[in-house]
Amino acid sequence: MxxxxxxxxxxxxxxxxxxxxxxxxxxxxxxxxxxxxxxxxxxxxxxxxxxxxxxxxxxxxxxxxxxxxxYHDFRRAPAGAHLVRLCRAESCQARGAATIERIATQRLGVTMGATSADGRVTVEPVYCLGLCATGPNALVDGRPVSRLDAAKLERIAAEVLA
Ligand code: FES
Structure with missing residues (x-):
């Protein structure tokens, strides 16, 4: 929904x-x-x-x-059409997750934990995806994306904002 x-x-x-x-x-x-x-x-x-x-x-x-x-896993409102979950746990933090989060929320035009006004995308925190060695990590519509950088975020933004 x-x-x-x-x-x-x-x-x-x-x-x-x-x-x-x-x-x-x-x-x-x-x-x-x-x-x-x-x-x-x-x-x-x-x-x-x-x-x-x-x-x-x-x-x-x-x-x-x-x-x-x-529990952070429980969403209190419907998610957007696309769900981007950014890892905030320690290993990803040590690998630049805070910078990734700042770029991602700016590019997607939505604050962490919120859904864009048009319902297109929700950005949520997640606390470890079990992929710690390849962080910073995200799940994009359930698909893991590792070693996030600005270029990968741009591809994600193009995909979810299309
Ligand atoms: S800390 Fe991010 S995947 Fe484990």
Whole structure:
């Protein structure tokens, strides 16, 4: 779902939660897997999902909200049509990730963690992609890009802004 699409009704979240929990104990241990599965299915964790998940797992809304807001992996709004995730973890930082981030956000016209006004691209931080030896790294629409430099960023920008 992109920012310009309409959110599904809350019943869709409840139906999905029920389906995704099938065969699994509805305990706190299921919270992270359920949230990840919901994000995979709907593209983000909508506010309306929080009470649904809390009820499904017999947790408080505050518990669920705390987990959703603690982990960087959970998106609170639909991503843009293209998703650029820039690694901010230590190895990539040591290899110039801060400079890459500055160039990327300027070139793509969006701040870190935000989606462009036209819904074309979202830039998000990620904390290690397991490719530390070849940093700085990014995931562009799920595709890893290593040894990022200005030239590679220009190609990425041309691709996602086309
Ligand atoms: S620190 Fe960036 S991929 Fe591991």
């Amino acid at each position: 992109t920012p310009n699409e309409t959110a599904p009704p809350d019943t869709a979240y409840a139906d999905a939660a029920t389906r995704l929990l099938r065969g699994r104990p509805a305990t706190r241990d299921a919270l992270l897997p359920l949230l990840h599965a919901l994000q995979d299915e709907f593209g983000y964790i909508a506010d309306a999902m929080i009470p649904v998940v809390a009820a499904a797992l017999n947790l408080s809304r505050a518990d669920v909200h705390g987990v959703v807001t603690f």
